[in-house]
Amino acid sequence: MSEDFKLTITPLKPKAVPPETTIIAAAQNLIESTSTWTRGKTYYKTVKTYRKNKEPGDGASWHCRVSEHIPTEATFEQLWDKLGKDKMMNEKEFIPEIQKVAKVKDVSPTSSIWTTYYSLKRPISPRVFTVLQVIHLVDASPRSGMIVSIPIDLSEDKDLEKLEEKGVRGRYVSVERIMELENGETEWRMATSGTPGGMIPSFITESAMASKISQSLPLQDVPHFVKWLHSLSE
Numbered sequence: 001m002s003e004d005f006k007l008t009i010t011p012l013k014p015k016a017v018p019p020e021t022t023i024i025a026a027a028q029n030l031i032e033s034t035s036t037w038t039r040g041k042t043y044y045k046t047v048k049t050y051r052k053n054k055e056p057g058d059g060a061s062w063h064c065r066v067s068e069h070i071p072t073e074a075t076f077e078q079l080w081d082k083l084g085k086d087k088m089m090n091e092k093e094f095i096p097e098i099q100k101v102a103k104v105k106d107v108s109p110t111s112s113i114w115t116t117y118y119s120l121k122r123p124i125s126p127r128v129f130t131v132l133q134v135i136h137l138v139d140a141s142p143r144s145g146m147i148v149s150i151p152i153d154l155s156e157d158k159d160l161e162k163l164e165e166k167g168v169r170g171r172y173v174s175v176e177r178i179m180e181l182e183n184g185e186t187e188w189r190m191a192t193s194g195t196p197g198g199m200i201p202s203f204i205t206e207s208a209m210a211s212k213i214s215q216s217l218p219l220q221d222v223p224h225f226v227k228w229l230h231s232l233s234e
Contacts (some may be wrong), residue, residue: 112132
């Protein structure tokens with residue numbers, strides 16, 4: 001695969017997935033570029049959002065969410081333990097819309113295919129998202145870790161396709177970076193582009209995306225995650 005590989009919502013066939021090093025390099029470039037995106041609203045007083053308009057080949061606009069966490073709220077170790085390991089299974093515990101999660105296939109020690117079933121408010125029918133998740137940890141100081149999710153099309157592999165949940169197929173691509181900061185806090189930065197599929201008009205999707213990435217579908221809800229994390233030690 002070329003170094004020009006670009007993260008988009010266009011689903012890849014498993015055989016067309018580039019090497020993990022190529023995916024991580026593209027993810028690193030994307031997440032670093034978010035500092036130049038257009039600033040949006042701030043939610044919960046601490047969750048900042050950013051936006052980048054759709055460019056040729058993107059498929060949809062990009063949105064970014066950034067939050068910083070003091071050690072008593074969430075440490076680097078805690079964030080990475082719950083998001084860099086078994087991320088999809090953990091999300092089901094704090095994102096109410098997620099009803100089912102299943103691992104389709106382990107591709108390598110640091111990448112795997114997952115399918116997630118979301119039950120949404122009526123009249124929107126359930127959505128299914130199937131992604132390849134790639135993780136990458138830099139254990140040198142300051143530590144950082146990335147979780148990259150790209151949409152996968154399993155239609156050419158009937159055995160794997162049978163493992164997908166049934167529902168309208170949505171698509172999203174995301175890059176999450178957890179990084180230690182010099183002030184002792186930990187930054188959780190997420191960039192995403194997506195479409196819920198079906199007959200939902202794109203302007204509705206776009207207008208709701210900025211608030212959604214600080215809340216739930218199809219990613220994490222920062223305050224819900226922190227609340228869930230603290231509940232584990234109670």
